[in-house]
Amino acid sequence: MSVYTSVTAAQLDAFFGAYDLGYVVDYAGIPDGIANSHYAVATTQGDYVLTLFEAQNDEELTPVIELMNHLGTSNPLYPNPQTDRQNRLLRSLNGKPALVCKRLAGRSIVSPTPDQCRQIGSELARLHLDTRDYSFPITSHHDVLSIKALFEQVESQLSADDRELILGELQFQAEHEQQTLPGGVIHGDLFRDNALFADGQISGILDFYSACRDHWLRDIAVCANDWCCDDGIFNTQKLASLLSGYETLRPLSATEHQHCNRMLRAAALRFWLSRLVHHHSNRAAALSQPKDPFVFKDLLVQHRNAAHA
Structure with missing residues (x-):
């Protein structure tokens, strides 16, 4: 979450005037x-x-908003989109599509415990099971072709060593991408700042705007690369906790276990490149917290070394 488009108090008053949600008393940007x-x-x-x-x-x-509405009506962990008096979920503010959701209790955590990794694994499995029969039209943007497209946007900015690393990883991923794995709707971005905890217990899962159809193992890998990373070092004990929580609801197949390292590598490569694209876009925000792309380069190297250990 960031702030690129500013709004005034008067604009907010007018915007919320179309809802039955009361009068605005305070507001602040979320960085x-x-x-x-x-x-x-x-x-x-x-x-x-x-x-x-x-x-x-x-x-x-x-x-995406229909997916959020579907989830939010049955599970209090998900933000439930609010309709205005004309039963619209999406409206416009300052020329941008705008959505209002009920704010969930809790805070994001910086250093998750193994138990919190277990909890997020369990809730990720619940999300996959809750949407297994849900028809969702957005196809994956984590596949090799999508990652190559990101690479092409930043290739000229990379060192020769980084280009060699990425090209080698792309070749490896392309050789194994056709493997059949279970899948359906994935969150696609379940990082620590997209989950809330209150009193040590998970209280919210946020930001479904990267959701798509893909392998469920891809979602696990995206999540694990953030939740199981301590000061840049991948923590295999936390990964074990996350997988243990996940498998209480949906046990992984033998093939999924075999491809776990590959998916961790693919997720690390994808977010290294997507963050580089954002870094080089020169997109200014009034309130923002920049994300370090090279955390994911380091994770990619760690996962590659683990595969050959």
């Missing part, structure tokens, strides 16, 4: 994240999060 602008808004009826989408249009957003 976490990368892609969109987010505000915490307090009204006379409760606390909400207002999101302004910086790049996606209504057509692109509709499937």
